[in-house]
Structures are given as structure tokens and as C-alpha cells.
Amino acid sequence: MCGIIGYIGKQKASPILLNGLQRLEYRGYDSAGLAVLEKGQFNALKRTGRVENLRKPVLAADSQARLGISHTRWATHGGVTEANAHPHVSWDGRLALVHNGVIENYKAIKRELEAKGIEFKSETDSEALVNLIAYFYNLELKESGKSHKQALLQALRTALYQVEGTYGIGIMCTDLPEHMIGARKGSPLVIGVGKGENLLASDVTAFAGRTQNVVYLSDGQIAYLSEEDFEITNIDAETVSPHIDTISWDIEDAELGAYPHYMLKEIFEQPMAIENAMRGRFSQDGSTAQFGGLNIDPRELRQIDRILFLGCGTAWHSCLVAEYLIEKYARIPVEVEYASEFRYRNAPLDKNTLVFTVSQSGETIDTLEAQREAKRKGYRVLGITNVVGSTIARENDGGIYQHSGPEIGVASTKAFTAQVHIAAMLALYLGRMRDMSFSEGIQIVNALKKAPGMVAQVLNQTEHIKEIAERFAEKSDYLFLGRQAMFPIALEGALKLKEVSYIHAEGYPAAEMKHGPIALISPECPTVAFAMKSEIFQKSLANVQEIRARKGPVIAITDAGKDFPADLADAVIEIPEAHEVVQPVLASIPVQLLAYYTALARNCDVDKPRNLAKSVTVE
Numbered sequence: 001m002c003g004i005i006g007y008i009g010k011q012k013a014s015p016i017l018l019n020g021l022q023r024l025e026y027r028g029y030d031s032a033g034l035a036v037l038e039k040g041q042f043n044a045l046k047r048t049g050r051v052e053n054l055r056k057p058v059l060a061a062d063s064q065a066r067l068g069i070s071h072t073r074w075a076t077h078g079g080v081t082e083a084n085a086h087p088h089v090s091w092d093g094r095l096a097l098v099h100n101g102v103i104e105n106y107k108a109i110k111r112e113l114e115a116k117g118i119e120f121k122s123e124t125d126s127e128a129l130v131n132l133i134a135y136f137y138n139l140e141l142k143e144s145g146k147s148h149k150q151a152l153l154q155a156l157r158t159a160l161y162q163v164e165g166t167y168g169i170g171i172m173c174t175d176l177p178e179h180m181i182g183a184r185k186g187s188p189l190v191i192g193v194g195k196g197e198n199l200l201a202s203d204v205t206a207f208a209g210r211t212q213n214v215v216y217l218s219d220g221q222i223a224y225l226s227e228e229d230f231e232i233t234n235i236d237a238e239t240v241s242p243h244i245d246t247i248s249w250d251i252e253d254a255e256l257g258a259y260p261h262y263m264l265k266e267i268f269e270q271p272m273a274i275e276n277a278m279r280g281r282f283s284q285d286g287s288t289a290q291f292g293g294l295n296i297d298p299r300e301l302r303q304i305d306r307i308l309f310l311g312c313g314t315a316w317h318s319c320l321v322a323e324y325l326i327e328k329y330a331r332i333p334v335e336v337e338y339a340s341e342f343r344y345r346n347a348p349l350d351k352n353t354l355v356f357t358v359s360q361s362g363e364t365i366d367t368l369e370a371q372r373e374a375k376r377k378g379y380r381v382l383g384i385t386n387v388v389g390s391t392i393a394r395e396n397d398g399g400i401y402q403h404s405g406p407e408i409g410v411a412s413t414k415a416f417t418a419q420v421h422i423a424a425m426l427a428l429y430l431g432r433m434r435d436m437s438f439s440e441g442i443q444i445v446n447a448l449k450k451a452p453g454m455v456a457q458v459l460n461q462t463e464h465i466k467e468i469a470e471r472f473a474e475k476s477d478y479l480f481l482g483r484q485a486m487f488p489i490a491l492e493g494a495l496k497l498k499e500v501s502y503i504h505a506e507g508y509p510a511a512e513m514k515h516g517p518i519a520l521i522s523p524e525c526p527t528v529a530f531a532m533k534s535e536i537f538q539k540s541l542a543n544v545q546e547i548r549a550r551k552g553p554v555i556a557i558t559d560a561g562k563d564f565p566a567d568l569a570d571a572v573i574e575i576p577e578a579h580e581v582v583q584p585v586l587a588s589i590p591v592q593l594l595a596y597y598t599a600l601a602r603n604c605d606v607d608k609p610r611n612l613a614k615s616v617t618v619e
């Protein structure tokens, strides 16, 4: 949420910052701004709306500056105006700052500074922060006779001690034209270590094409960068030796290529994402899964008698699938909780509970804080994350990387199905440690291995699904109904549709429909009904009958082939018949495509839906 990128080096900063901002735009797109430091003063440009609106004026200005900071905003405090857009320059013109996060006590800070005669130009919490740092900086310079560097770092520390909340910040100072400063607490910040240049950003995607060498900052750390060097200290001014990581993906992974939207590209990347989730993760005898990074002894795992899964949004839905599969195949009781609820609820946990956090970005603040809370209480916390080196991945006790590649579309698709597939592998792994037989293990491994090919088969129906989406695109409400492991997919289908097409949609366990949502059924409210072949197939068909009896249009997603009565639905999307552990992944593909093409038919911006941002780093 909010993207920041700063550059210091030998090249013109502005075009590099614009490209970085474009890549970070999925973190927020309410406004964008950029400031460079040139001849002792800041030149800042800001525009509401997309980074594209900023590109023209910035390129026209053709600044030669080699130092700059920039920001793409997801508004929290203050409306979407140019005055509220970042960078914010301190009242005395000495500091410029970009900020991702929330300063919770900004009103008190602002009041105190205003009482000292300092004027504010915006409604943001971030301006309170830059003015507070500048206030202490002026005091340091007056009182101590320190160098500009020492004074600024000291002022920054004093200010950061006073602020409550979260921040990932980039700062320039007119007195330090060869340096840029970054600091973080609760919001991600990464240094991109280049040749003769250094960058600072909230996300490594911003560095694509410039450097793959990165240093992830931890909470409480401050980075002081020049074009050739950087140093890291903590809030108590102790030096921290940096660890340089190399990111493994290529620039193309973060590019659109021939696709019109990231969402469609990522939907089509699912066979590969699922293949990657499985790579090297089956035992030699082919009867179970194995995970290198769990950092937990199998004997210890055997003692676990409860698992708690925590996540938000789409990741929470993948946790629900994990609940169905792990309880069924490993017979371990599983609970799923919204990370945001868990962190404040003080839930009693049994000592043999294992906690899993699930997060694509590895930066979602509620999931991160829930993880910290569980760790604080002494529980072992493992994670399922996509972004390598993310805060959640670095802070947990071990876990499973998804290897889905960068997910740029705001609506999560490939990361979700990879999480669901990993959940199935986990059910197998835990099941084989307990009562699952060798032959059942072999059967499940074989089924899981077939998933990428089957996903590709569903993707072959894209034209058919597009036609269905267009047929119902004008409707204003949708219901999604599924039983058992299809229930989380119903929730996910409803979330995808409302997120990208703004159609009101609800997901329900199919049988629950009769307890209320059936009142919504009308010719204006289509139902997407999952009807999978299983012991409750007939029950699912009965639910569809109930909708038809009330003249509700039905889009059926089924693996039953000819066993699905053709006249029972207005449209049928067939998915291949597969083992139950693979069904949730296969059933997800049609609802993703349905949401995508519905959004297109309604002229919605699928990659950047209104009000949303990827990676929710504010509460």
C-alpha cells in the first residue's frame, strides 16, 4: 500500500523513478509524485490519478538531477488532492519525504508543531513526520555543531522515537545533496544495490532491469545511501552489517508481454505456478510431499494436535481450503481465522498448536502482526508466502515459498491457486505422517502432478467463459454457491467478481442458501453453482433446482460431464474430473475468468480496481 522509490547514482533520476513507480503502481494509484534535488533545492511534481499523469510533466521538465524520491499513493489521511500527494517538503524547505504507512499520533505532533509557528500545507500524517524531523534537525544544527549527516540522523532518530504507527520512508536533505536516507517500521523498505547507483523502494519489483541485489531492511533500521555505498544503523545508532540477497526472477516476469492485463497474464501462468509449487517437493518413493524450509522435525510435527491458519482476503480463502483438506486427509483439527481478528482477540491456544500464516505479499500488516502475536505467545509459526525475503517470511520460524513469480494484478489469481495446491500437498504430507496409507499417498501425488495439465484444459475454455461473462455482465447481483471445499471457492469467486467488476456478489455454502440468501434469487441475480461429483452431488443438483424454480439464472461449474442435467443451467462450464484434492484449483479458474471478462465488459480497470491496492500494509 503506497509505493516509494528513491534513486541516487550517475544517471538522470527522473526516468528511473518513473519506471519504478509504474511497477509499484499496484500498491496504490490515487496520486503520484516525484521530487529531485537540483542545485540545492527540490523540484517536485505531483498529479492526482495514475503515474501516467505524472510522466508527461516530469519528462518535459527533463531534470538532470541524479538524486530523487517518488511515491504512488493509496490515500489514508487526507483526500486525493495534489496537496496531499507525496513527496512532502518540510516547512523550511530543507527536507523532502515520501512515506508508506500511518503515523497514528500525527494530530498531536501537528498541534505541537503548529503551536511553534510551523505551517502545514496538506492534511496528511506524512507531512507531520517530515516537519517533526526538520524541527529536530534545525535544533541539532543550532545546538550541537554536528555535521549535517550526524545532525540529520540524530534528528531522525529523535523523531522516530516520538511517532506511533508504521512507516517506510525515503528522505532527501538540501544540505546532503549526495545522499538519501531510508527508515522502516512496519512498512517494507528494500535497498537495491546497483553498480555506481543505489535505490530504495517499498518492493523489489521497482528494481526490475536495474539490479537483482537487494538488502531487506528490518524494523527499526535506518539506511544512509550514496551512489557508491550505503550504511545501515538501528534506531540506537548501532551499525548493522548488511546481508545482500539476490532476487531470482527476471525482468520479463514482471512485464505484461503480449497480454492486455496482468490479471489475464497471471491467470494463464497458473499451470506454471502450480508446477513451480510442486518442484522438488515429492519424496523419492512418490508417496508423499516434502518441504525443505519447514524447519521442524517430523517427530515434533507428529505431536501437533491442532493447526491454526491465519490470512486475509483471498489468502484467507486458501486457508479455508486447507481446513477441508487437512482435516479430511490428515485428521488434524484445523481452525482458520482472519489475521485481523486473531491479533486483537487474545484467543486461547493449546500448547500443541501449530500456526500457519498465509500471504502472497508477505507484507500484509494484519497477517504480520498476527504472526508476531502468535510468536510472542511462544507458538511455532510457519508461513506460506510468495514473495521471497518479505517481512512475514523473514520473521517466521520456517515455511513454504510458493514460487509463483511476481503477482502484479491487484486481484490475486495464480498466488491463490498455488496456495491451494500447497494446502493439498500439506494435507498429503501430514496425512502420510499419520494414518494415510502408502497407496493412497501414491494416488494423491499422481493426482497433484496432473493438476497443471488439467488447469491448461480449463484455460482452453476461455472463449466459452468470456461469452457467459458478457451474457450476464449487466446484472447487479451474483450468488456463488458451493459445498465442502467448493465453499471457499464460492467465496473466492464472489470476491474476485466484486473486486474487479464492482458487481455485488456473495458466496455461501450451497445448503445455507435456504436460510436467507434465497430471498435474493430473481432473474436479475445469476447464481454460480459448483456441482462436483461426490457423495453429495445430488444435493448440489437439488440446490440448483431450487434456484431454477425461482427463475434465477444458473451458471454451473461441474466435473460431472454428461451426468449434469443439461437443462438445469443457463450455462455450463465443464472442468475435468479430478481427485478431490485438485478440484478446488480447477474450479477456481472459471470464476477468475468470469470475473475478468465481466469486468472488461463493464469497462472496469481490472488490474487496478477502484479503492484497492495490492499488499495492504495499513490496518
Ligand code: F6R
Pocket: 312, 313, 314, 315, 316, 358, 359, 360, 361, 362, 363, 364, 367, 410, 411, 412, 413, 495, 496, 499, 615, 616
Ligand atoms: C484479493 C486479494 C486480497 C489479498 C489480501 C491478502 O484478490 O488479493 O484479498 O488476498 O489482501 O494479501 P496477501 O496474500 O498479500 O497477504
